[in-house]
Amino acid sequence: MGKMLKWGVAFLTALFFWMQGSEGECPRSWGENIFHAYAGQTPAPDFSLRDLQGKTVSLAGLKGKVVLLNFWATWCPNCRKEGSSFNTLDNKYRSQDFSIYRIDTKESRETILKYLEKESVQVPVLLDENGKVGRLFGVWAHPTTYLIDRQGNVRYRSIGAVDWADPEPMRVIDQLLQEK
Amino acid sequence: MNIKSLIILLGFLSWGAVHGCATSPPPGNMPLIPLQQANLEAVIEENEGLDVNWENAKEVRDFYRGGVQQKAKAERKYQEKNYPEAMKLYISSNEFFSKLLEYLDEDTADYNLFEGTSILFFPNLLLADNNLKMGRIFDARGRKGPAHRYWKRALSWVKRSLKFERTEWGLALQDELSQLLTPKKD
Numbered sequence: 001m002g003k004m005l006k007w008g009v010a011f012l013t014a015l016f017f018w019m020q021g022s023e024g025e026c027p028r029s030w031g032e033n034i035f036h037a038y039a040g041q042t043p044a045p046d047f048s049l050r051d052l053q054g055k056t057v058s059l060a061g062l063k064g065k066v067v068l069l070n071f072w073a074t075w076c077p078n079c080r081k082e083g084s085s086f087n088t089l090d091n092k093y094r095s096q097d098f099s100i101y102r103i104d105t106k107e108s109r110e111t112i113l114k115y116l117e118k119e120s121v122q123v124p125v126l127l128d129e130n131g132k133v134g135r136l137f138g139v140w141a142h143p144t145t146y147l148i149d150r151q152g153n154v155r156y157r158s159i160g161a162v163d164w165a166d167p168e169p170m171r172v173i174d175q176l177l178q179e180k
Numbered sequence: 181m182n183i184k185s186l187i188i189l190l191g192f193l194s195w196g197a198v199h200g201c202a203t204s205p206p207p208g209n210m211p212l213i214p215l216q217q218a219n220l221e222a223v224i225e226e227n228e229g230l231d232v233n234w235e236n237a238k239e240v241r242d243f244y245r246g247g248v249q250q251k252a253k254a255e256r257k258y259q260e261k262n263y264p265e266a267m268k269l270y271i272s273s274n275e276f277f278s279k280l281l282e283y284l285d286e287d288t289a290d291y292n293l294f295e296g297t298s299i300l301f302f303p304n305l306l307l308a309d310n311n312l313k314m315g316r317i318f319d320a321r322g323r324k325g326p327a328h329r330y331w332k333r334a335l336s337w338v339k340r341s342l343k344f345e346r347t348e349w350g351l352a353l354q355d356e357l358s359q360l361l362t363p364k365k366d
Contacts, residue, residue: 039235075295106296131297136229140241140293154230159239 035158035172042154044069044146045136049126052109057101057126059152065097066176067148071134073105074115076142078161083121088165089173090123096177097150100124105142106131149176213289215348220309223300224252237276240283241293244303247276251306254313263317270310277303277310287341287350305350308337312357331360 044067048058059067070086072079083102090100100123104112112125128134137146147156156172163169232246254269280303291301315330335357342350 036236036238040233042231042233042236045229073295105294134297135226138227138230138232138241138245140239142294 035156035162035168037156038154041151044148044152044154047133047136049103049128049133051124051126052112057124059148062099063152064150065099066150066173068098068100068145068173069137069148070100070102070143070145071105071128071137071139072102072143073107074111075107079143080119082143082161082164083119085162085164085166086121086123089170092170093173093177098173098177101126103128103133105134105139147172147176149179210346212351213345213347213349215352218289218300218302218345218347218349220255220306220349223248223302223306224255226299227252234272234275237279240280243276243280244284244301247273247280247303247306250276251310254310258313258317263320267314267317270314274307274310277307281307285340287344287347289345289347302341302345302347302349304337304341304344305347305353308334308341308350308353308357310334311337312353312360315360328361331357335361 044059046058046060048056050056068089070079072083074080086100086102093100102121102123103126105128107127108129109127112127116125126133137144141159143159143161145158145162146154149155155176158169227245227248232242232249234246237243237246250269250273254266254273257263257266257269284301285304287302287304289300289302290298292298311330311334315327315334318324318330319327335354338350338354338357341347342354
């Protein structure tokens, strides 16, 4: 009987921890931290946004370049986690046809500047103050990053924090830069 | 704590982990969401932009967005009376929503995406509207049987939607479908 009880406790303990990790009927958050490749041609919707210095940047104006758009916000822990790794990308690809923009969702310029005093991320920040651009891209979680090719097509998406200093994202960017 | 108590506690916690996010019953007096707030045009507008096709739909939200985008195209064809194309697009839209409903089945006027941002989320009601229009296409061709089958399906989707969120939009669709399904006196 004692042995059975021990097995029972072990089984229920395992079941408990397994269920804690499973999603049951909860809304599923599929594919965190994945790099999803887009099939076919998916043109990125055009937009114009101001950066922190007040300069307007439009996606159409970046045609011919590989563009990384990172949707983020200062309140998002995973955005803070990946933030500094953009500096590595920026340093590596600055001299090439590659642009990185971090698009902040629905926050004021002041909030972002205050945040950037603490964490030095050198890549330009665009202000999506009413969230319209995020909506155009279908952003539903932060951070979400899109890689756009020279033709203006969305080629990759990642949801969740990515270590941009890692070889894998660099391999993907290199591949896009090699395309005409 | 003795071992029997521990077993009972772990069993209870495991059950809770499985059922913690299950659908909760709707409150008795749900507020009525006005048509100005929740309507087809507003849903379509919220999902304009980057196209989602079936191959590129990976997340639950992609399937909703894809379903709405296909519906938006179907609506244009329906208005143009290009019924064969409209049918194809309604079917495609339904495929997206059906997949989505395997994971998220509650309609809501306030689906929270992230801090400070929510959207209209009405997969059941959009399925109902698709089926209503598919029924109308069959009816226009004089095919009453399939038309009624689509309308019956549509009515069940509307009822499901209204169970989660009481919308003027849903109530109007329910009235329209009830009238269509009422045998006419000659």
